[in-house]
Amino acid sequence: MTIALFCAGVFSLSLLIYPYAIYPALLRLFPRAPVVGGGQGGANTPITLVFSAFNEARSIQEKLENIARLKARHPDLEVLAYDDGSSDGTLAAMQARPELLEVIVGEGRQGKAHGMKKLAARAKGDIVIFTDANVLLDEDAVDRIRFWHGDPDVGGLCGNLRYLGADTSTTASVGGAYWRLEEKIKDMEAQTGSVMGADGSIFAIRRALYPDFPDTVLDDFTVSMNVVFRGFRLIKCNDVIAYERLVASRSDEFSRKVRIAARAFHTHQHLSPQLGRMSLLNRFKYVSHKLLRWFGGLFLILALLSFLGFCFALSLWLGVLAVILLILTVTLASRTGFTPLDSIFEIALSMIATLWGVIKAIRGQTFQTWVPAASR
Template identity: 30%
Template sequence: MEIILILSLLLVFHAYFGYPLTLKFISLFSSRPVKKEAYQPHVSLVITACNEERRIREKLENTLEIDYPREKLQVIVASDGSTDGTHEIVESYAQHGIELFVCPVRRGKENAQKEALQRTSGEIIVFSDVATRLDSHGISQIVSNFADPTVGCVSSVDRVIGRDGKPCGEGFYVRYEMWLRKLESRVYSLVGLSGSFFAARKEVCRDFSGDMQSDFRTVLASIRIGLRGISDPEAIGYYQDISDSRREFDRKVRTVLRGLTVLFHNLEFLNAARYGFFSYEYFCHKLLRWLVPLFLFTALAAHITLSFSSGFFTALLLIHLGFYAIAITGWLAKTLPTNVLLKIPLYFLTVNSAILVAWWQFVRGKRMVMWSPTQR
């Protein structure tokens, strides 16, 4: 039981900290810096929308502020079966060169992106969503990475704007993810992109799937043709935290469920003989992270068993249970906690509970193609 406990805790530690530490160590001896330089190819910006009449005008105004040669920038709004006033608002911007592409039947964000790709004329395809605001130089920044011929796709960095102007649980977690992506980019390739703002070479998108998570699968498509994915800290996508933080649980379930679908359709990338170091990244960042709920359950069961035979393990069990008690207290509170010491345990428990639910749904055969925009 002691071995099981130690092994379980070590796997949890490695999933969140051991993996980035190995990347940090490797980067001291071997790194692959991106050769960025001024580069202005023809770009197609694809913005997906579904019933976004409330937010689409703000997104389009933000798009018009983009500082990129207008003759080299194509903007397409891909409507995924919108039934509200989204189409009319987008059409009113036609004089500014913004195109509306309508998928009459709603089949999901990735399908809308795939269909819109047929209308794109750019060498580089940039994907964004309505909820994300870009800096005026955002397109120039993300595109400059493609001056490096080894780069197949580029992810932005997420910035969460709290409604109270303060960091939130999601914000701390997002910063952790951005730090991890920075390390992955430095050593070889990141494993997943920010779905709210990312870019890819057009040849990477030729095998685009209309029913799988595009921000995950685009990296795999790049690796498959000998390119890599990187994160650019100067290309930033800004979005607000979720208006009802308890919806974060449902969002995480959807995200992980969709990710599991991509993972099990692409198990070949776990073959280190073929994909080298990327297989280690793929295993640690995705599969190992998604197995953390199993390790947590095993560690708790071992802790409880050992507590009957040792006062030392009883004390450790109380600390163990105290962490979960803090998280549960935060969940049950009428208003979500603002203290960081309460937010982080709550968010950790929320994330791993969502992963557990996603596994249960996946094992039962549930798959998710439709992606409903999160209300923020």
Template identity: 30%
Template sequence: MLHLLFWLLGLAAIYSYLLYPLVLKLAGIFTGVKEPATEFRNSEQPVTMSLIVTAYNEERRIREKIENTLAIQFDITRLELIVASDCSEDSTDAIVAEYADRGVRLVRASERLGKENAQLAAIQIAKGDILVFSDVATQIPEDALQKLERYFADPSIGAVSSEDRFISKDGSVAGEGAYVKYEMWLRKQESQLAGLVGLSGSFFAARKEICQEWDIHSPSDFNTALNTAKAGLRAISAPDVLGYYQDLADSSKEYQRKIRTVIRGMTGLSRHKEVLNFNRFGLFSLQVISHKLMRWLAPWFFIGFFIVSAILADHGWFYFLAFLGQLAFYTAALIAQFLPNLRSVGTIKLIYFFVQVNVALLDAAIKFLAGQRMTTWKPSAR
């Protein structure tokens, strides 16, 4: 029995990281991949866009964000700019009001209920066919909306996600590390099949009709991807639409950001459990289970696998090596926790990152099961 449990837990632990990509590849071979049309639609009424920026106490960065937004190259007669204030208590609203004569609209939430509630206030007054959502910390290239528009020429596309690029403290652009490449590859495969199961929350767009079912208690990026699937459309990743934002000024806050992101994701899925119905959503359900649910469960599988490996360590050389390998892996991460300089060293860097992510997943799951939810938070300094 323990031997069977060893293999089941081992396979379950690595499924979302190693086996799921193979499942996507095989699914693409058997079902065929879907490429979005990228030609402009021929219409006497070109698509209009509303760009919504959400802000809470962003007096330090809001002016730079507005200037970045105003520099976007897009037909101004087809573009609406809205800043949604989540009851900011500093001078954010006053700064936004200075740009009223340049077409920037300010909408203030009636009470502070979080990012999604502020976005909802903006959605209710937005006039665009396509709603584009962006965070204050994200800088958008001048041609980004022109590229976004091309994807919506395909009527089967309901939402489009940007790809993230990080600006390091020295000004260099990152975003090509092993993990990012892996995630972007997954996004590409999902885009070509049933669609993304999550968008980049810092910069994404969706058809206005997709945004009518706006849940203020779920993360808008995840909620939009799920609503797109429920509408029979696809959410895709656009590799040529980029969003740039800086690393957190305090790297210790990254762990808390991971926990917040996971708790919000779990909250979203718990409020959209119907997408797990394979009979109704088919391949999309498999993608949600594989990419989200199985990854959230992975830390529990890893713990179980480690315990079973320890029990079976004297049942043969294979089980002994399996236990020894895990012990060495986790020991390396533990050493890096106490010796920060090691975190930038090749393999140690990957090991530490992987373990930290899974510890954060475990921490988030415990908090979620204990009833903790997160709709409001103070933006981290960048």
């Protein structure tokens, strides 16, 4: 029993760290698949930029200024925005700039996926750039997106999202570190073929590849994975740069993780038939990058229980001491501060939030609408 508990703890811990350490190491073993870019297909391709907004009064003016700079450089850039029932002046601010963008007004709260579908249906560009209302694009982004789509094998791309405000709290610091690791893993996936899904902050696809889907799924995940399903490459391009502010509040980030995880796993359930038809390499990457990561909180709990059981199996007093140390560690780590202990607690809390979101999805709960984080 003692050996079994120890082995169970080691196995659970291995599954916990696999998506972040072991999987990237394995990716280095696969053959490289370079992307050419350029050519005749990208230089003058019409492009549409789309985003959905809800109560973004704090960031919408900065977004409009960013669009103005993009339009000054690319007068032919079509920009479409969807307002999902804002009540804070977001809609008025966007409608005041008709020279920059066309605004589609929703009928109450319908959610981002609903809005993005309306925008994609109205888009005239052969390439559609998807972004968020609080995300700013580098002025070179449009040119670089055109360039990479010059490769006929490329159906879409993920941009390079750079987070701002990592020094404002431990939550933001850990969030920034997590995203830097995520960016590196996407780089490595792209070097072997395709990335397993894009983040909604900045990605682009050929409009002809836009799929139909229900309003309850994650539109960015669904749309970007359809590129892979259709036999094209979804790549990662570090010269397509966007900027976004990190969430600084622990409670805001926990709620955001729960919502995103619930929608992501619900999307996984919706896409299951197509996922099963992917190539063996892509299925390996998907399970490693997505599926195992969603259950990281479960592996964390199993590892803790196994090692505690191991301590109790060795000695009652050793088990009691291990429980006391665990309680003290959690108590100290839960206090906000820039310490390694606090960062570890933040990572664990993030995994638990993700697991809780997955459980909600398994139980049939979905999240169709969103509310911007107050601490962003």
